[in-house]
Amino acid sequence: MCTTCGCGGSGATLEGQAHVHPPARPGRRRISLEQSLLAKNDALAAGNRRAFAQRGILALNLVSSPGSGKTTLLEQTILRLRDRVPLAVIEGDQQTSADADRIRAAGAPAVQINTGKGCHLDAHMIGHAFAALAPPEGGVLMIENVGNLVCPAAFDLGEAHKVVILSVTEGEDKPLKYPDMFAAADLMVLNKVDLLPHVRFDVERCIGYARRVNPDIEVLRVSAQSGEGLDGWIHWIEARRPGPPKP
Template sequence: MCGTCGCGKTTSHDRQGHDHHHHHQHDHAEANRAAARPRQWVELEAAVLAKNDSLAQRNREWLDRRGLTAFNFVSSPGSGKTTLLERLARELARRRQLYVVQGDQATNRDAERVRAAGAKAVQINTGTGCHLDAEMVAGALDELDPPAGSLVAIENVGNLVCPALFDLGEHARVALMSVPEGADKPLKYPYMFRSASLVVLNKLDLLPYVDFDPAEFRAALAAVHPQVECLQLSATRGDGVDALTRWLEARSP
């Protein structure tokens, strides 16, 4: 179970559609338990995050000793993280080797996709877990063994909530969002967008077909993280990807 967000708990919505009466009672019981344990809950959260933070710091030092910069790619499922990493692997190929720590609940599909594009990859399956943590990434980095001069990317589990809280030892966090998701997402998931070093708006090619107002998106992002840089691109068509490779390489030794 995730001690921070509690998403490993059996929550009331697990019962939705099965037993509405029971569901209602369960909500009350849940609320009563929550009222009875706030302090322990907060202490557990602090302990889980403190342990993760110290392991993340170790990862960062490990990467620094090797002269490597790591980027943590976060987004909701389907925003285009893997598609973008496939493209980056191809575009960087002549200059740098891309090493990818892939995180998903299940399957090796994304690791296989980026390998086919020329990257080296290790897949982590989190099972019921909703995010990668620093300990998982430490194991994957050992296995990947990226040499100096390569570029290290982490594809986090698709989720705009819990990955915001877990430092993996990355040097920069790249939050992706895509046009079909709606312009208001920064307002609804402020922790994620606030923690981003760079925001990428993907699927720009879909702009003519989707009701998405770029000005509304810029305003939403500015409301939660006024200084953050935002790049717009299409991972499938490739336009705008140059600016991202420049951004990543400018931060890589």
């Protein structure tokens, strides 16, 4: 028997609907919403995606643990791309503008978002940062998310692809421990491969774990420090740039 209203187990049920009780108190009314908790973020992300498309901009959302080498990878990407592709960066960190300073020093415009207590960037922040940056048409917008393999998985920013960066110093089982992030990403960049002789890290096993979570995930092996594999990364970016902006 239902402990809320006392109705029996043999009562009629509506297919696909939880057992519904009318509000108990007079003056109360029930409003059916049936909407995602992320509806507001998703709507803003869809707006960002349209804005990127209108300007022919490829937006990538870079996610990883702290210390995976995202900022170094970005610096090296800027050095290799800046002469032929306009590149702009949105940096997300809880505190400091250290990363945005590094990006500007490498030669790309950057906006720093400090999330304070927040553990991820959201579509609202990106909309404002994009307006402030006003990157040129046809360019590439790199969004460096807060270092965190959990929360950024849930928040669509309007990007074309999530790229998860995993360094070989972190342990090969990260894809199994943080499956949501690896499921959400289209590409896994294995960074710091120059350190492989010095660490216990089975690359094939790591890729196997990532594909167990996401069979379609692409994998690139790079070292942002030594430059190994960076040509493949640059090629991956260039191959995904959209055509000329839509009128």
